[in-house]
Amino acid sequence: MNGLPDWLTNEKGSDDIAPLLINGSSFPLEFLAAEARAITLRRFGRTMSLYAPLYLSNVCSSGCAYCGYASDRKTIRRHLDFTEVERELSGMKAMGISDVLLLTGERTAEVNFDYLRRCVDIAAAMMPRVSVEAFPMSVNEYAALADCGCTGITIYQETYDPEQYRILHRWGAKQNFLDRLEIPERALQAGIKTIGIGALLGLSDPVEEALKLLRHVRHLGKTYWKAGLSVSFPRIRPQTGGFQPAFHVTDHFLARMIFAFRIGMPDVELVLSTRESPALRDGMAGLAITRMSIASRTTVGGYVEPENSQQGQFEVYDDRSAEEFCSALQAKNIEPVFKNWEPVYNGPSTENNIS
Amino acid sequence: MVNKYVMNELQIGTYRFSSRLILGTGKFGNVQSMLDAIRASGTELVTVAIRRFNREQIEHDLFAALSTIDGLTLMPNTSGASNAREAVRAAHISRELSGSPFIKVEIHPNPQHLMPDPIETYEASRILASEGFLVMPYISADPVLAKRLEDAGCASVMPLGSAIGSGQGLTTAEMIKLIIRESSIPVIVDAGLRSPSEACAAIEMGCEAVLVNSAIAVAENPEEMATAFAGAVKAGYKARKAGIMPRSGSAVATSPLTSFLGKAT
Numbered sequence: 205m206n207g208l209p210d211w212l213t214n215e216k217g218s219d220d221i222a223p224l225l226i227n228g229s230s231f232p233l234e235f236l237a238a239e240a241r242a243i244t245l246r247r248f249g250r251t252m253s254l255y256a257p258l259y260l261s262n263v264c265s266s267g268c269a270y271c272g273y274a275s276d277r278k279t280i281r282r283h284l285d286f287t288e289v290e291r292e293l294s295g296m297k298a299m300g301i302s303d304v305l306l307l308t309g310e311r312t313a314e315v316n317f318d319y320l321r322r323c324v325d326i327a328a329a330m331m332p333r334v335s336v337e338a339f340p341m342s343v344n345e346y347a348a349l350a351d352c353g354c355t356g357i358t359i360y361q362e363t364y365d366p367e368q369y370r371i372l373h374r375w376g377a378k379q380n381f382l383d384r385l386e387i388p389e390r391a392l393q394a395g396i397k398t399i400g401i402g403a404l405l406g407l408s409d410p411v412e413e414a415l416k417l418l419r420h421v422r423h424l425g426k427t428y429w430k431a432g433l434s435v436s437f438p439r440i441r442p443q444t445g446g447f448q449p450a451f452h453v454t455d456h457f458l459a460r461m462i463f464a465f466r467i468g469m470p471d472v473e474l475v476l477s478t479r480e481s482p483a484l485r486d487g488m489a490g491l492a493i494t495r496m497s498i499a500s501r502t503t504v505g506g507y508v509e510p511e512n513s514q515q516g517q518f519e520v521y522d523d524r525s526a527e528e529f530c531s532a533l534q535a536k537n538i539e540p541v542f543k544n545w546e547p548v549y550n551g552p553s554t555e556n557n558i559s
Numbered sequence: 560m561v562n563k564y565v566m567n568e569l570q571i572g573t574y575r576f577s578s579r580l581i582l583g584t585g586k587f588g589n590v591q592s593m594l595d596a597i598r599a600s601g602t603e604l605v606t607v608a609i610r611r612f613n614r615e616q617i618e619h620d621l622f623a624a625l626s627t628i629d630g631l632t633l634m635p636n637t638s639g640a641s642n643a644r645e646a647v648r649a650a651h652i653s654r655e656l657s658g659s660p661f662i663k664v665e666i667h668p669n670p671q672h673l674m675p676d677p678i679e680t681y682e683a684s685r686i687l688a689s690e691g692f693l694v695m696p697y698i699s700a701d702p703v704l705a706k707r708l709e710d711a712g713c714a715s716v717m718p719l720g721s722a723i724g725s726g727q728g729l730t731t732a733e734m735i736k737l738i739i740r741e742s743s744i745p746v747i748v749d750a751g752l753r754s755p756s757e758a759c760a761a762i763e764m765g766c767e768a769v770l771v772n773s774a775i776a777v778a779e780n781p782e783e784m785a786t787a788f789a790g791a792v793k794a795g796y797k798a799r800k801a802g803i804m805p806r807s808g809s810a811v812a813t814s815p816l817t818s819f820l821g822k823a824t
Binding site for chain 2: 245246247248249250251297300302332397398425429430431432433471472534537538539540541542543544545546548549551553
């Protein structure tokens with residue numbers, strides 16, 4: 205594909221970490237785990253910052269082949285009204301959640317920017333930290349979200365393989381690979397403080413995906429020196445539509461990838477969601493992962509109203525309650541941190557001096 | 560001979576502390592181990608991030624936990640602020656919540672390496688000092704910035720020994736010596752210390768106190784490590800009081816090189 209940026213294609217951007225990741229790597233997994241653990245302990249201590257997702261809507265116009273909310277799935281479609289948003293957030297607060305990720309599908313007539321902004325408004329009045337994983341927006345729109353108290357934007361490239369990207373995004377606004385690649389930068393230009401990126405592991409060759417993701421996060425760090433950076437490691441989970449990923453990403457490769465990222469990016473937040481099993485999550489806590497979702501629902505709402513037959517975006521693997529999960533962390537001498545932010549730190553990072 | 564110019568107590572503003580070890584409260588595996596480490600250290604001054612104040616979940620509220628220790632003074636910090644405006648607002652909240660006149664100004668716009676922003680730190684410190692806070696700015700080991708902050712009314716300066724959580728020790732020792740030489744306010748090394756011997760060295764070289772967090776919090780036994788740091792800080796201070804032998808650049812010749820001076824022939 206023409207027009208790919210140099211930071212993505214230039215292998216020099218990841219040649220220090222490539223030897224840890226390539227098939228047949230001579231670096232034993234145990235060695236990488238020990239290195240990652242030492243770095244994580246020094247830099248982040250014995251703590252785990254916790255967040256929970258709130259799906260505002262499952263209405264979507266896109267045709268992403270791997271997603272349970274793609275527009276051709278026969279799922280009941282709905283979005284939360286503002287009273288429901290408030291009620292769900294109250295329910296999450298009662299569980300101790302102080303850090304929320306608001307999610308939507310692609311932009312539609314009803315679930316549009318004004319809707320999302322209002323939801324961020326509501327959430328920022330109730331939670332110290334609010335992030336958004338939604339449709340791509342313009343710089344002005346991201347700036348308006350930052351003004352309302354949105355601290356972070358999560359947006360995955362899904363796959364860094366342009367050919368797979370073309371095949372998997374069957375229709376809709378998400379079809380343009382290069383457009384998608386620019387979105388994190390748009391958010392950072394707008395003063396969004398933290399950007400979360402990732403590749404949906406299983407869509408293409410995992411080694412290549414890992415190296416390009418690493419180059420992406422490094423590029424963002426170099427270009428936007430104030431950016432808070434986090435990397436997620438979502439593996440494809442079973443979902444409505446029965447999509448079968450082309451590549452099987454083993455536990456061993458996933459662990460190797462996470463350790464390599466900790467070694468290559470010692471200060472970056474590494475995130476593991478409830479897509480993964482309790483055993484894997486508990487094991488990775490303290491080794492390299494510093495941020496985890498907790499007690500997640502992947503249906504629309506679901507924290508107050510019991511989940512009904514409605515299908516989630518994907519199947520949650522770690523379905524332990526907040527208390528159960530915290531107990532598991534505490535048993536490993538890791539402090540679960542629900543609140544690690546103060547609303548006074550909200551607002552666009554572009555605004556500097558006090559005068 | 561005891562060096563009478565070395566004060567026995569750490570004095571910041573009008574506050575006096577018998578310990579020269581200040582503890583950070585982040586990174587501990589649980590609240591109890593943090594409290595145990597604080598008690599074992601004998602510290603009377605701890606810093607706590609305002610973002611870890613959690614009024615709605617008392618079991619996760621570091622401020623509430625720290626309030627259970629008698630005789631402990633809190634120095635809230637603005638960690639998480641990326642500019643002066645945010646730090647000033649956070650300081651106002653901290654004073655309201657904790658009642659403490661102390662504020663550790665900590666502004667790191669780059670959330671990766673957490674290096675302090677000198678421009679924003681100066682601006683926030685100047686404003687907060689004029690508002691009556693006892694301002695303790697966390698800074699790079701920059702002697703000029705240190706004097707600027709002293710002139711702006713700060714109660715102390717807290718240069719970094721090395722990057723937060725790096726455990727690299729006193730990599731900035733020579734710059735810190737310059738800061739100490741010129742400073743009329745307490746100089747406190749903050750960040751980067753890994754082992755008690757480094758804390759001891761910082762006190763020996765003339766720092767009034769050291770602030771330690773990671774080295775204690777991530778130790779296998781934080782309580783024991785806190786005790787070790789307390790002992791090291793005391794040893795460093797005793798050594799300073801006792802008068803440390805000057806270092807000589809070369810050996811002194813047994814046959815003096817200048818014995819010819821004043822001889823007639």
